[in-house]
Amino acid sequence: MIRFSNILLLLLLISFGTLSAQKKISLSSPDHKIFFGFKLTDDRPEYSVRFNKQVLIEHSTLSLSFENNDNWGAGLTVDRAVFANGEDDYLLPAGKTSRVHDFYKEVSIPLREASGKKRLIILRVRAFNDGIAFRYEFPAQENWKSYILTNENSGFNLTGNPKARVAFLENFTTSHEHRYNVLQLNDIKNDTLMDMPVLFEFPEKIFMAITEADLVNYAGMSLIKRNGLLMSQLSPLPGQNEIKVKAVLPHHTPWRVMMISDRIGALIESNILTSLSEPCKIKDLSWLKPGKATFHWWNGDVLPDTTFEAGINFDFNKYYIDFASRNDIEYHTIIGNRGVAWYQNDGIEYQPGPNTDVTKPRPGLDIRALCDYAKTKGVGIRFWVHWKALYPRLDSAFILFQKWGVKGMMVDFMDRDDQEMVRIQEEILQKAAEHHLEIQFHGAYKPTGLSRTYPNASTREGTLNYENDKWGNLITPDDDIEIPFTRGLAGPTDYHLGGFRAMPASRFKSQVSRPHVLATRCHMLAMYVILENHLSMVCDEPEAYEGQDGFDFLKRVPTVWDQTVVPGAETGEWVSIARRKGNDWYLGIINNRKTRTVSIPLHFLSSGNYHAEIYADAPDVAENPNHLIKEIREVSSSDDLTINLQDGGGQVIILRP
DSSP states (O other): OOEEEOOOOOOOOOOOSSHHHHTEEEEEOTTSOEEEEEEEOSSOEEEEEEETTEEEEEEEEEEEEETTTEEESSSEEEOOOEEEEEEEEEEOSSSSOSEEEEEEEEEEEEEEESSTTOOEEEEEEEEETTEEEEEEEEOOBTTBOEEEEEEEEEEEOBOSOOEEEEOEESSSSOOOOOOOEEEEGGGSOTTOEEOSOEEEEEGGGEEEEEEEEOOOSSOOEEEEEETTEEEEEEOOOTTOSSOOEEEESSEEOOEEEEEEESSHHHHHHOOHHHHTSOOOOOSOOTTOOOEEEEOTTTTTSOOOSOSSOSSSSHHHHHHHHHHHHHTTOOEEEEOEETTEESEEOOSSTTSOOTTOEEEEEOTTOOHHHHHHHHHHTTOEEEEEEEHHHHGGGHHHHHHHHHHHTOOEEEEEOOOOOSHHHHHHHHHHHHHHHHTTOEEEEOSOOOOOSHHHHOTTEEEEOOSOOGGGGGTTOOOOHHHHHHGGGTGGGGSOOOOOOOOOOBOOGGGOOOOSSSOOBSSOHHHHHHHHHHSOOTEEEEOSOHHHHTTOTTHHHHHHOOSSOSEEEEEEEETTTEEEEEEEETTEEEEEEEEOSSOEEEEEEOTTSOSSEEEEEEEEEOTTTTTOTTOEEEEEEEEETTOEEEEEEOTTOEEEEEEEO
């Protein structure tokens, strides 16, 4: 990836002079709307955050706990603080934009113990126009070589009683697939784990989402409420509860990020998480090709009446490869069939057993022949694989997969975000890149900007999604509408897209094969635009798509973008997102269960007239949610579109100059 980095590091204010002056330090965003205040008390450091004139976080303490009740935070002195301006300009081969140009201001605050071990930790704070972040840095030092962390005590003392949009976690072993709750901060119970991002809405429509960036070689973080205050909570290493992180100096924590704006769309548009992450570590990305992929597990491994059996064989996969080829779908995913993995496995269903071997396909399945055939059809082959089956044979498997011609894979059932799992995921990405393999994590924690560092990290699950419709844990339009304002803020979101059997609630049936979905056909199409997803699934069976209204849009919609704009949105109600690829714009709108009329300004368009191809819900959509109508109009950037949104409805529009 070509990267243009112009870290200016203009040292503006090297010193405040005396130690007493150093005890209060402030930093503002480049546009001077976000303000970070630091204060050193005798007990521990504390900080505050303000947006314009409204204080969002106040008197929030910072400290660290190491093994053997060794605490860092009290009795500190402040060395000379260093301020800098920064400018970062980089390309994203897969993302909501193809090029990011971010300005920020930064301060490094060296905090040293006045007595005892005299350990030095640097609090680095970075302020963007759409958020602020801090992290702890552990520089190399003579008398401190390593550490074992038992708690990171980062506080988030929010003012007032903002409204929270939050998913609660049952424990640290989790797929991160939960419904979002909307409640006041004061109503959140103590000692309840909260997945990130969490979105808080303050008075005057000020929004703040808390999450993390650049999670590498460290424990994943959630939020927890203790004695009425929000605190960081790290996931413990497996087999015990006390130790969270083991590290050798120099080292640093991830960034603790607060995305802030008085326009909710600014948080959706934000690239702050990738801007806080390390630059790309893969030298050659010419092999990386985003796109869409079949995923026949979701439809129940459906095959129409043929002369061959559905199953783990060449002909079944050829059927889906041919479908992908006919419809310009870039990838077919080899999974297995009806609970049996494609590789030799003596476990129960898809769970690995003691003799599982991902380098040995099931008898009768010739992977090399499938890859060769798919190549003649212009289709790439991907795998589904359980991480516990893959990881013990990572090197030999990746060598073999590349030899066969496999292009990537979904790695599933991660279900943890402790330091060990974080390292495992990075190792998988590093080694996959060496063998030109794209990776899609499922049952995984939130993104943290790692797609900048390893662009072969195509997308992640980590949210309750349409797979649950198969089992009766129904995903409703009200669930869909929460995702752009919560989990989607963190980055790529995989959602088992493409269900083409929409049903009104009165006729909905849970079924493993040919599943039903709620919401309208246009709502389902719009989800391909609403979600940032670099490798979107096309989950349904071929016969559900071909000849059906709206499939032409699904075939054409890109998965990576040059620009993203949010022309209008209301949390929990409706959202519109416009994404540009080249000169063409794709506008998606989804609605919750309330009918409404909204106005979408087209100010994001360049000058001149545009050809608008509109896919809208038909008048009888309440009875036939798969029914849509198409309209062609001419529009310009001065126009506002009036959109009538039905219960669970949506709309998609392709805008071409």
